[in-house]
Amino acid sequence: MKRILRVQEKAFDAAAEIAALEIDSATGALVTFTGLCRDEGGTLAALEIEAYPEMAEAEIGRVVTEAERRWPLDAVLVVHRTGMIGAGEAIVLVATASAHRDEAFHAAEFLMDYLKTRAPFWKKAHRRDGSAGDWVAAKDDDEAAAARWISSKPAL
Amino acid sequence: MKRILRVQEKAFDAAAEIAALEIDSATGALVTFTGLCRDEGGTLAALEIEAYPEMAEAEIGRVVTEAERRWPLDAVLVVHRTGMIGAGEAIVLVATASAHRDEAFHAAEFLMDYLKTRAPFWKKAHRRDGSAGDWVAAKDDDEAAAARWISSKPAL
């Protein structure tokens, strides 16, 4: 199982990251998820992402280990940015490779649900009108999305 | 809603295809699925994909229209190859863009489930030992995967 996990300030090139996974011909399904900074109808200029850096990569690693325990994965990639991220820019990239599509899809969704609720990152909105931004509130939806994985198999 | 739908013999460059979708900053989530030709433990040399070409793009269009009716999508891409596809090569690329991750994930899974059971393509296996290949049998799993979307909302 190849895994690439990284937290970084600079922008990433999704195609280059995925090429680095060196998917081999046992893989039949590759799913990628890119989370992008929405401009919220033109009102948002950027998101500033604060991290607990020493914990972030370790926690991402624990989430990935749990995904590997649940599904037979050939490769997993998680790249998460920190710092100022302008509207339209990518924040996070997740990729999962497996023999079959269901496993790859489920693992990618699981990773995103768990990263949202467990990885130590916090977003602050910077508005286009220059007014002081607020910290983005956690969504009950995200807690619910993460919780749905608990009924099927033991959680972290 | 931008849509790119294409059936072609030649290999595609996933990154270039996705760039052509010109995702804008209303999009918060981009999901891609790449279906690859597995080598089945080194026994398979290639898959030969036969199409009903005049029907294929029309049927893919109908499946995409149904996905757009179910989820608020900013962009959809489907590129499906025909002809000889070597082990390790990509067969199909699906991409979905939406404001939120659930919609993008669900739409991509729906598209794959429906393409598998409705798009007029047939795979023939060419073995590495040169023996005559068999037509790949349709999987009950794929029918079941497509059927699960019927309970939630009216199907095609």
Place this chain on the structure above:
Amino acid sequence: MKARYFAWVRERIGLAEEEIAPPASVKTIADLIAWQQQRGENYAAAFANAATIRAALDRQHVKPGTPIAAAAEVAFFPPMTGG
């Protein structure tokens, strides 16, 4: 009407397409499959198991009970395996 065949249906019949002229008593896709079954050994082999045959009329999926009506093109093929 034009008939088109794909994958192992095409291979068993030995034709990718042909013009067919079924009698007026052939009204539905199921009727057409039954009519094809008696057109010779190759057709009998291709259409032996009607449950594994899928059909399209004018390039849209149809069910066995669908009337052929004035369709210009009918296609027969195995369950699809793309994607």
Place this chain on the structure above:
Amino acid sequence: MKARYFAWVRERIGLAEEEIAPPASVKTIADLIAWQQQRGENYAAAFANAATIRAALDRQHVKPGTPIAAAAEVAFFPPMTGG
């Protein structure tokens, strides 16, 4: 032990990290939050609603009832909003 603060917990306290020396009676994360609440106006504001505070001990998520024991680093922060 070292305490670290993130996002609005950090902003309200006005510190990203500090050394803390809670009394021996502070045994769990919940005890530590209650102790922080009485360290001044800024701490009171940061820890006003204990239900919205998440904690990590030595860089692993923990629940309010978790004993602090011999942890070297405790962190307090709001619910996470990454991804």
